[in-house]
Amino acid sequence: MDQILTWINPSYLQKQKELQRSFFSAKPFSHLVLPSFLLEERAELLREAVLRQQWHDKNTDLFQFKQTDDLCSSADPFLQEYLSFFSSPAFLSFIKQITGISPLVSIDASGQQYTSGDYLLSHDDRLEGRKVAYVMNLTKGFTDSDGGQLQFFDVDKKGHPSVIAKSSLPAFNTLFLFRVSKKSFHQVSEVVTNKQRLSITGWFYG
Amino acid sequence: MGNILQEWVSQHYLSSPALFDIARAYQQQQFPIVQLQQFLQELPFFKLQDDLECSTRISQAVLDQYQYDKVAGGVMMSRFLNVLHSAPFQEFISSIAGKPVSWKSIDVLSFSHGQYTLLYDGLHQKQGVYGIFDLTTLPEEAGGYTVITTGQEELARVVPIENTLTIFTLQKNARYFFKYVNHHAKPKRRILVMTRFW
DSSP: OHHHHTTBOGGGGGOHHHHHHHHHHOSSSSEEEETTOBOHHHHHHHHHHHHTSOOEEEEOSSEEEEEOSOGGGOOOHHHHHHHHHHTSHHHHHHHHHHHOOOOOOEEOOEEEEEOTTOEEEEEOOOOTTEEEEEEEEOOOSOOGGGOOOEEEEEEOTTSOEEEEEEEEOOOTTEEEEEEOSTTOOEEEOOOOSSOOEEEEEEEEEO | OOHHHHHHBOGGGSSHHHHHHHHHHHHHSSSOEEEESSOBOHHHHHHHHHHHTTOEEEEEEETTTEEEEEEEOOHHHHHHHHHHHSHHHHHHHHHHHTSOOOEEEEEEEEEOTTOEEOOOTTOOOOOEEEEEEESSOOOGGGOOOEEEEOSSSEEEEEOOOTTEEEEEEEOTTOEEEEOOOOGGGTTOOEEEEEEEEO
C-alpha cells in the first residue's frame, strides 16, 4: 500500500466503494474515467520516460499510430518503477476493488502515439485473458477540433457497434478503465491536426 | 479483340505484342499483379467521370467490418459495366491471366473520409482474378488504397490513380482491404469499379 501512496492521488483510495458503483452503472458499458490519477510530478516524469522510448510505425486495416515495444521489458529505471507499482499486488487489489472484477494477476503496457491521420477503428478488445482495459493518458493540449477522442459505442441487436454513446477528449494524467466484453466496442477517432496524442495502454489479465 | 473494346480501351492495350508483354510480366511475378494506366480512351473516360456527377450513393456500414458507399451510376456507367461484363473483356483478362476465366461479379464502390473495410473474423473473400478500375486519384497519404495481404506479409498495395485498371490474382492465403480514408483526402473520394473473374 505504501508504494501506491507514492504514485496515485490519495483521494482515490478513500472512495473505492463509490468508484465501484460508478463503474457498474456507467453506460454504454462498465467504465471509469479518473482525472488527475497520478501525483502530478509522477505523471510528468512518466510522460518524459515514455517519450524517450523507441517508437515503431504500426499500420494495418484496423489502426495507424506509433507504438513502443512492450514497456514491461524497458530498461528505463523510471518506467520499471512505474510498472512495478502498476503490476503490484496492492494496485491490482485496488483495481479489483473498484471494478469488482477478479482475479487480476498481470498486466501489459505499451506506449501509443497518434498524430495527423492516425486512428484506431471500432473493436471490442476481446482476446484470451483480457479482463480490464486501461488507457493512462499523457496527452497535453487537445481540444475537440484535434480529434483523437476515445469513443464508446452502443451495440445493436446483432451485437455490432452502432452509435457513439460517449466521447472523451484525451486529457493529461487521466486513467480510463473499462471492462472487456462483447459489448466494449470503442475507437480512437482520427487525429486531424499535427498535435501528439500520447498514452500508455494495456490490459489487466485474469 | 471485339469492337466493344475498340470503342473504349486505349489502342495500345489491344495490340497483340503489348498484350503478350503484359501477360508475361503478370504471370512471372510471385504475386501476379499489373497496373494499366490510361486504360480507357480520353473521351469515354471523361464521359464516365461526368456520369458520376449524377450518381447516387447508398451507404453500407457495419462499423466493426466496413463503411463505404455503393454507387448507382447513370447511362455511361451502365454502358461501361456492360463492357466489363462482355465476352471480349473476359478474353482480354484471360489473355493476361494465362487461363480462361469467366465473369463472376461487379461492384461500383466509393470511399470518402472516414470510410474503410476491415479484415474481420468470418470475412470470406473468394479467390479469383480481380480487376479494380479507378475513376479518381487519391495520394497514398490520404489512405483509401487497397492492401492485399497474407496477414503476415503485404503482397501489394493499390494506390488509386484515375483511369487505371489494376489486375491481380487473389489466392487462398490472401485477403484484401481498403485502408481508412483520412482527412488528407478531403474533399476527394476514391471511386472504383471492382470485378471478379474465375
